[in-house]
Amino acid sequence: MFTRNRVTNVMYALLSLVFSLILFFSTKSSNFTAGILSPNRFEETIQAVVIQPNYDADKYFIQGYEPTVTVRLSSLNRILLNGEINEETRTFRVVADLTQLEEGTHVVPLKVQNLISGVEASIEPTSITVTIERLETKTFPVEVNISNQNLAEGYQLTGAKVNPAEVEVRTGHESMLEIAQVVANLDSLEGINQNLSKEIPIYAVDKNGEILNTILSPEKVLVTLEIKAPQKEVPLTVEQTGTLPQGISHFEIRLSQQTAVLIGSLDLLANYQSLSVPIDISKIKEYTERSVTLSASEGVFVHPQQVLLTITPVPIVMKESSEDSKETSEESKETINSETQTQESNTTDQTSETSN
Structure with a gap:
């Protein structure tokens, strides 16, 4: 128990x-x-997410703030996280609410909106400093900003056109006062050696050439440049080719003009002191007029492109022997004596008729 x-x-x-x-x-x-x-948990960091400010864009102009932030996302669901990382499928946005603020400079907190459930976010930085100005709109002419440094050596700018010639500028009141001009800047172009037509971005700049924060409409203009190439006037020289036809001593050749103008780069023009005009004389036996096309090396334009040649052949003169000369002289004397006798006979006959 x-x-x-x-x-x-x-x-x-x-x-x-x-x-x-x-x-x-x-x-x-x-x-x-x-x-x-x-x-x-899965985490991802997204750089350069654009801030979307909320304000009355018809009344105000804002500037002075960094336009992007860094966003860090985390989630237990990799699929949801990947959807927010991809900009095309992203649902969230970073906003700055300025709707209750007046003109001036303000520190504005940033918020993440429309973030999908199951995903968390943090922002860096968490706020921005922004300046709010009264919006102004004004029209300015567009000026082309180009120098000889944009052109190939020896080339000259003879004309520049802009389409449209004027553009609309929207900016804050203070910035509008600083605008010195609106320019189409061609500094990025080098070695221009021919006429050019190209769309160029435009900027509003102050008196020091600094770009101002503005909204331009349109943002690009069509710039057309007229470029003049270096020129050189050279004499024309006739270059006879072929062989002289039988019985021809030489040719007298005349040109419709004595010089031509060469157009091209300075390096190419330096190779020319004159320009030859070739003519094949092999089959020319009588007076001839012929048009010849002038040509130079590749990259050199010739003006005029053609010249007219007048070609006169000079025959060979045969020398006479001394006996032939004597016979000719005697024949000439006999002819003269015969003509003299005939004239005397005619004179006698006229006198006899007069006496009767």
């Missing part, structure tokens, strides 16, 4: 065992629950 003390000891042992089991399973359950409630 069990004694009371022994029963008591057994009960204490059973109670201890029960409490031990309870503690064991309680610990396992806590670890399991913690594993469910605190899994690994």
Whole structure:
């Protein structure tokens, strides 16, 4: 039989065992629950997220703030996180609410809006400093900013046109007062050696040439440049090719003009002191007029492109022998004596008729 003390000891042992089991399973359950409630989170950082300010754009112009921020995203769901990372599927936006602010400079807190459930976000920086000005609109002519450094050596700018010639500028009141001109800047172009037609971005600048914060409409203009290439006037020289036809001593050749103008780069023009006009004389036996096309090396234009040549062949003169000369002289004398006798006879006849 069990004694009371022994029963008591057994009960204490059973109670201890029960409490031990309870503690064991309680610990396992806590670890399991913690594993469910605190899994690994996914994190991503997005650079240069554009800030979207909310304000009355018909009344105010804002400037002076950094337009982008860094956004850090975290989520337990990789698919949701990837959707927010991709700009095309992104739902959130970073906004600065200026609707209750007046003109002046303000520090404005940034907020994330429309963030999908299950994704958390933090912003860096958390605020921006922005200047609010009264909006003004004005029309300015566009000026072309170009120098000889934009042109190839020796080339000259003879004309520049802009379309449209005037543009609309929107900016704050203070900035509008600083505008010195609106320019189409061609500094990025080098070595221009021909007429050019190109769309060029335009900027509003102050008196020091610094670009001002403005909204231009349109943002680009069509610039047309007229460029004059270097020129050089050179004499024309006739270059006879072929062989002289039989019986021809030489040719007298005249040009419709004595010089031509060469147009091209300075390097190419330096190779010319004159320009030859080739003419093949092999088959020319009588007076001829011929149009010849002038040509130079590639990259050199010739004006005029054609000249007219008048070509007169000079025949070879044959020398007469001394005997032939004597016979000719005697024949000439006989002819003269015969003509003299005839004239005397005619004179005698006229005198006889007169006497009768």
